[in-house]
Amino acid sequence: MSAPGYTPDEIMTVTAARHLKDGAVCFVGIGLPSAACNLARMTHAPHLVLIYESGTVGTRPEVLPLSIGDGELAETATAIVPLPEIFAHYLQRGRVDVGFLGAAQIDAFGNLNSTVIGDYSRPRVRLPGAGGASEIATYAREVLIIMKQTPRSFVPRLDFLTSAGYLGGHGARAASGSPGAGPRAVITDFGVLRPHPETEELELAALYPGISAQAARAATGWPLRVARHIETLPAPQPADLGVLRDLEARTREAHARPVRINLRN
Amino acid sequence: MPLLPLGEAIATHVHDGDSVALEGFTHLIPFAAGHEIIRLRRRNLHLIRMTPDLIYDQMIGMGCATRLTFSWGGNPGVGSLHRLRDAVERQWPQPLALTEFSHAELALAFQAGASGMSCGLMPHHADTDLARVPGAALRTVRCPFSERLLTAVPAINPDVTILHAQQIDAQGNVLIRGIVGAAKEAALAARRVLVTVEERVGELRAEMNALVLPSWLITAASIVPGGAYPSYAQGYYPRDNRFYLAWDEIARDREAFTAWMERHVLGVRDHAALLRALGVAA
Numbered sequence: 001m002s003a004p005g006y007t008p009d010e011i012m013t014v015t016a017a018r019h020l021k022d023g024a025v026c027f028v029g030i031g032l033p034s035a036a037c038n039l040a041r042m043t044h045a046p047h048l049v050l051i052y053e054s055g056t057v058g059t060r061p062e063v064l065p066l067s068i069g070d071g072e073l074a075e076t077a078t079a080i081v082p083l084p085e086i087f088a089h090y091l092q093r094g095r096v097d098v099g100f101l102g103a104a105q106i107d108a109f110g111n112l113n114s115t116v117i118g119d120y121s122r123p124r125v126r127l128p129g130a131g132g133a134s135e136i137a138t139y140a141r142e143v144l145i146i147m148k149q150t151p152r153s154f155v156p157r158l159d160f161l162t163s164a165g166y167l168g169g170h171g172a173r174a175a176s177g178s179p180g181a182g183p184r185a186v187i188t189d190f191g192v193l194r195p196h197p198e199t200e201e202l203e204l205a206a207l208y209p210g211i212s213a214q215a216a217r218a219a220t221g222w223p224l225r226v227a228r229h230i231e232t233l234p235a236p237q238p239a240d241l242g243v244l245r246d247l248e249a250r251t252r253e254a255h256a257r258p259v260r261i262n263l264r265n
Numbered sequence: 266m267p268l269l270p271l272g273e274a275i276a277t278h279v280h281d282g283d284s285v286a287l288e289g290f291t292h293l294i295p296f297a298a299g300h301e302i303i304r305l306r307r308r309n310l311h312l313i314r315m316t317p318d319l320i321y322d323q324m325i326g327m328g329c330a331t332r333l334t335f336s337w338g339g340n341p342g343v344g345s346l347h348r349l350r351d352a353v354e355r356q357w358p359q360p361l362a363l364t365e366f367s368h369a370e371l372a373l374a375f376q377a378g379a380s381g382m383s384c385g386l387m388p389h390h391a392d393t394d395l396a397r398v399p400g401a402a403l404r405t406v407r408c409p410f411s412e413r414l415l416t417a418v419p420a421i422n423p424d425v426t427i428l429h430a431q432q433i434d435a436q437g438n439v440l441i442r443g444i445v446g447a448a449k450e451a452a453l454a455a456r457r458v459l460v461t462v463e464e465r466v467g468e469l470r471a472e473m474n475a476l477v478l479p480s481w482l483i484t485a486a487s488i489v490p491g492g493a494y495p496s497y498a499q500g501y502y503p504r505d506n507r508f509y510l511a512w513d514e515i516a517r518d519r520e521a522f523t524a525w526m527e528r529h530v531l532g533v534r535d536h537a538a539l540l541r542a543l544g545v546a547a
Binding site for chain 1: 290316337338341343349350353354367387392445447449450458461464491495502504507509516536545546547
């Protein structure tokens with residue numbers, strides 16, 4: 001097969017962007033989620049409201065931030081609020097429609113680990129930790145997860161449960177009282193997994209052009225169930241790819257710009 | 266509120282064994298103050314910060330800390346904090362005890378501390394392993410009114426909170442503009458508050474409701490232009506994202522890290538000299 005004319009990151013980003021409806025309020029993370037949200041805002045969803053956990057509400061950056069709190073986010077925000085407020089008054093109060101998460105590990109019920117690989121007290125790999133993820137997982141009306149699919153990251157058992165997905169499935173999440181609906185889609189470099197309506201176990205629901213279900217199953221550390229009907233997702237439109245590549249070129253240029261500080265003495 | 270040279274402010278108000286919060290969420294991280302703590306070779310500190318960032322990576326790698334309270338310990342948008350990882354995974358240069366929260370919990374802990382409360386409350390939902398780690402500081406309680414389950418987060422009251430800010434006026438009042446994080450809560454929770462500022466002005470010209478810390482809340486202030494670099498000060502200079510990317514390579518290796526710190530922090534007199542050595546000073 002010939003090369004498809006787009007990278008795995010690009011089709012993941014475009015697919016994630018297509019999940020966002022115009023006007024939705026999104027709690028955005030750094031990396032692919034930030035690219036996806038801004039791509040959606042610059043294409044089909046101009047009224048998307050982007051909130052970054054630094055307290056920047058309704059921000060409209062021209063270049064992607066490297067950190068969650070770059071000045072670009074503050075300068076283009078509708079409002080900048082303190083951290084206790086962004087978590088309590090916006091997220092915890094139920095004012096966020098879509099939360100984006102990634103992690104080092106995910107299990108078959110969309111539970112996430114971003115804390116440690118190995119034992120907590122003597123970890124093989126110490127990961128950054130929860131940050132905003134555990135509350136995003138609880139309170140966002142729905143959660144979109146973006147992760148590359150490998151047997152090391154799609155695991156039968158998490159080393160640590162940082163953020164709740166469907167817990168053990170079969171309604172366990174709703175029984176725990178979590179206000180949000182949980183992960184509605186896991187967007188990977190093979191396609192999209194969605195929870196089964198009753199068991200809540202993730203199943204392969206959609207594939208990118210030219211990708212086989214067999215390949216997606218081989219990249220999963222548990223026996224991945226396959227939906228009765230697998231949708232084939234469209235390739236990214238040239239117009240979307242153009243906007244995304246321009247955005248990333250502007251971003252690279254901005255992040256390479258040297259900083260000069262006037263010491264005034 | 267005395268205006269002191271930074272070295273004197275740190276020497277007088279930060280002691281071995283103190284709990285110290287250098288706050289500022291990505292923005293206004295008090296790097297110059299952290300470097301001064303390293304130069305003064307303070308030891309056995311309990312470092313508190315939502316996002317340890319490069320400044321705590323440096324302080325941990327230089328042996329200042331034996332305990333860390335935090336909620337997200339990575340290099341934002343880049344990857345790991347390698348010195349933090351080395352301390353946790355291989356106890357280098359010494360063991361580091363962790364107290365770990367989520368952002369919402371730690372922000373609440375500062376708020377409780379600032380309010381004179383023993384704890385802060387938030388709704389309780391699914392149990393995650395964060396509540397079960399050794400030394401986990403969370404407790405579940407029942408609301409006396411609604412019977413709902415609540416998570417109680419113990420208040421944090423640092424011995425010292427250090428902030429960087431844009432301006433101080435002639436009376437010693439301090440103005441912060443832009444992303445404020447939990448800076449105000451961390452300052453009001455602390456027993457002592459140190460501030461570094463970009464510049465001294467006659468009058469702050471602050472909007473109503475702007476974040477102004479009145480002078481009588483501040484223990485000591487120091488004028489340190491560029492004091493947040495490689496973090497940033499809105500209206501003065503941007504975040505040096507190139508430096509954050511380059512730090513990944515510097516901090517990955519113990520020798521490279523130590524050599525960098527000896528040359529750029531221990532080997533220079535103050536923050537201005539570091540900015541000149543890095544070619545950042547205009």
